[in-house]
Amino acid sequence: METNEFAVGLDIGTTKIVAIVGRKNAHGKIEIMGVGQSKSLGVHKGIVNNISQTIGSIQAAVSEAEKSAGITIKNVTVGIAGKHIRSLQHSDYIMRDHPDQYITEGDIEQLKNQVKKLVMLPGEEIIHVLPQEYKVDSEGEIQEPVGMHGKRLEANFHVVVGQMGSIRNIARCVKEAGLEMEALTLEPLASSEAVLTQEEKEAGVAIVDIGGGTTDVAIFKDNIIRHTCVIPYGGGIITDDIKEGCSIIENHAEKLKVKFGSAVPELEKDSTYVTIPGLHGRSDKEISLKTLAQIINARVEEILEMVNNELKGYGAYEQKKKLIAGIVLTGGGSNLRHLRQLSNYITGFDARIGYANEYVANDKNQYLKGPEFATSIGLLMESLKIRDKKSVSSKGGEQTHEELEHKETELRTGGIEEATADSSVEKIEKNKPKLTLGQSIMEKVRKFFEEVE
Numbered sequence: 001m002e003t004n005e006f007a008v009g010l011d012i013g014t015t016k017i018v019a020i021v022g023r024k025n026a027h028g029k030i031e032i033m034g035v036g037q038s039k040s041l042g043v044h045k046g047i048v049n050n051i052s053q054t055i056g057s058i059q060a061a062v063s064e065a066e067k068s069a070g071i072t073i074k075n076v077t078v079g080i081a082g083k084h085i086r087s088l089q090h091s092d093y094i095m096r097d098h099p100d101q102y103i104t105e106g107d108i109e110q111l112k113n114q115v116k117k118l119v120m121l122p123g124e125e126i127i128h129v130l131p132q133e134y135k136v137d138s139e140g141e142i143q144e145p146v147g148m149h150g151k152r153l154e155a156n157f158h159v160v161v162g163q164m165g166s167i168r169n170i171a172r173c174v175k176e177a178g179l180e181m182e183a184l185t186l187e188p189l190a191s192s193e194a195v196l197t198q199e200e201k202e203a204g205v206a207i208v209d210i211g212g213g214t215t216d217v218a219i220f221k222d223n224i225i226r227h228t229c230v231i232p233y234g235g236g237i238i239t240d241d242i243k244e245g246c247s248i249i250e251n252h253a254e255k256l257k258v259k260f261g262s263a264v265p266e267l268e269k270d271s272t273y274v275t276i277p278g279l280h281g282r283s284d285k286e287i288s289l290k291t292l293a294q295i296i297n298a299r300v301e302e303i304l305e306m307v308n309n310e311l312k313g314y315g316a317y318e319q320k321k322k323l324i325a326g327i328v329l330t331g332g333g334s335n336l337r338h339l340r341q342l343s344n345y346i347t348g349f350d351a352r353i354g355y356a357n358e359y360v361a362n363d364k365n366q367y368l369k370g371p372e373f374a375t376s377i378g379l380l381m382e383s384l385k386i387r388d389k390k391s392v393s394s395k396g397g398e399q400t401h402e403e404l405e406h407k408e409t410e411l412r413t414g415g416i417e418e419a420t421a422d423s424s425v426e427k428i429e430k431n432k433p434k435l436t437l438g439q440s441i442m443e444k445v446r447k448f449f450e451e452v453e
Contacts, residue, residue: 006033007387008065009379010058010076010179011187012170014043014213014236015332017057018376019065021073022360024384029361030377032368034069036061045213045232046082046187048169051176058177075180077383079187079375080127080170081214083232084163090115093135093154103136103145107153115157125167128160128186132224143223158225160186183386188216188228190378195330195354195371196220203324206316207354208307208343209375210333212236215303219314221321227314231306235333238299245295246287252276256292257336263300264338265293300339304346311347323349330354332372 006023019036038060042053062073094111096103108131115129134142136150145153167184174181191209192201201220209216211234219227235257242253242261260274268290276285307327315321326349329339334353343351356374357363359381368377 006069006071007380007383008073008076009190009376009381009383010062010078010174011190011376011379012043012048012054012058012078012173013040013211013375014046014234015211016040016372017043017061018373019058019061019073019076020373020376020380021065021069021071022380022384025361027361030359030380030384031361032363033071034065034067035368036063036065036068038064040212043213045234045236046080046211046230047084047166048173051169051173054173055177058173058179062177062179073179075182075383076174077183077185077379077386078170078174078181079190079379080162080167080184081187081211081216081230082162082166083214083230084166085127085160085186085228085230086162087158087160087228090118090157090159091154092157093152096151096153099149099151101149103148103150103153105146108146111153111155112157115159118159120161123164124161125164126159127162127167127184128158128189130158130160130225132156132158132226158228160228183382185379185382186216186218186228187211187375187378188218188230189225190382191216191330191354191374192218192220192378193381194356194359194374194378195328198223200325200328204316204322205325205328206307206311206323206349207328207330208334209331210234210303210329211331211375212333215307215333216331217307217310219311219316219323221323226321227310229310231303231310233299233303233306234331235336238296238333238336241295241299242292246276246285246292248276248285248287249279256287257296260289260292261296262289262293262337263297263342265290265297267338268293296336297342300336300342301346304343308347311349316349326350326352328352328354330356330371330374332370334371 006021009020011018017038017040021034022030022032025031038057041057042048042050048054066073092115096107112129116126133156134145135154136142136145136148137152171181188207188209192207196205196207201223204221206217206219213234213236215231215234217229239253239257242257243250262268270290272289273286274289276287278284316323327343327347329343329351340351354371354374355369356377357369360368
């Protein structure tokens, strides 16, 4: 099987590491070829704090995915989260040399690259530059400027920034696990790819991805990313609270949360108890489900209040910026019973649970239905997009080269003096379109084979 036929998403989470292999079928849906999962060791609140343990966990997940898919994994698209992530709004513009020619993707890339040169705080690095609305000359609120004419191209950007050290640590772990990182994507953006519909993004929606160590938030309105943030609390801190509040070990606390946990104590009966086995011959412990729900509720309310503050900061309660589609809860933490009702109560927005299997064609046993796979499926979708772009770019690169080679041959064989031919070739070189990454790689490969011959 050719490498470009499949893609891989690698979700390096606080609780688990998931590697998911897939490809697009004839109908444009994703066909999952293999999934690998391992317990995440060495990651705390989305940040790597033990390199060797993280490498081991990545290798275990990737090895399992390779076995189930029957392929060898080399390139992966990796997700990033963590409390060090922040976002900002920025406006920038370029003056085009040839306003008589229409705006191309190259002009937009030039504008994006200009934004990437922004001076950040010490130790920070730009992860994403996401255009929101464009302005061509005096005409504003343009969604797609390609094909238009104009001298001044301007845009508002949503810029996502992270700590350079954390980014480098993830890259190092991936590399030392024997893999190549083809892209780094903010996890709430990946999750939104997997669980949000185009209509929701248009109407206005906030995705709240409750993971093990962090809660990631992304807000969309008019099909444009408006705000992103990472809250440094997730399902793990709820488990810690249960452990401390009930004086039990972590393993029992996690099982209690998953099987019997509820976010609303009022919906639990006072008379319902669950028995926890005692340690090494000690007597069993009885825990009231109402008490358990009260412990969970205190922490979940705190997380949702933080989410609500982010929504207020964006202006989600203003008429113009209102989130008509409300909130989509996803991630492993969204499996908590009655979380949707509590979210409705605290934020005032209607909420639903976001399942990641809508774009998956072959999930017959519903294994990937759980919201805990939203990020990994989103990363796989992002990886497939990158493959498609590279495929188109490399084809385009080959055609451009053939056309240029044909022109050069005509110049050399057309009875023109050598000096004239050379100057004409120079002109062609100047007019040669700027190659994309995929095209430049293809060009190098072609030259290498020419030299060998």
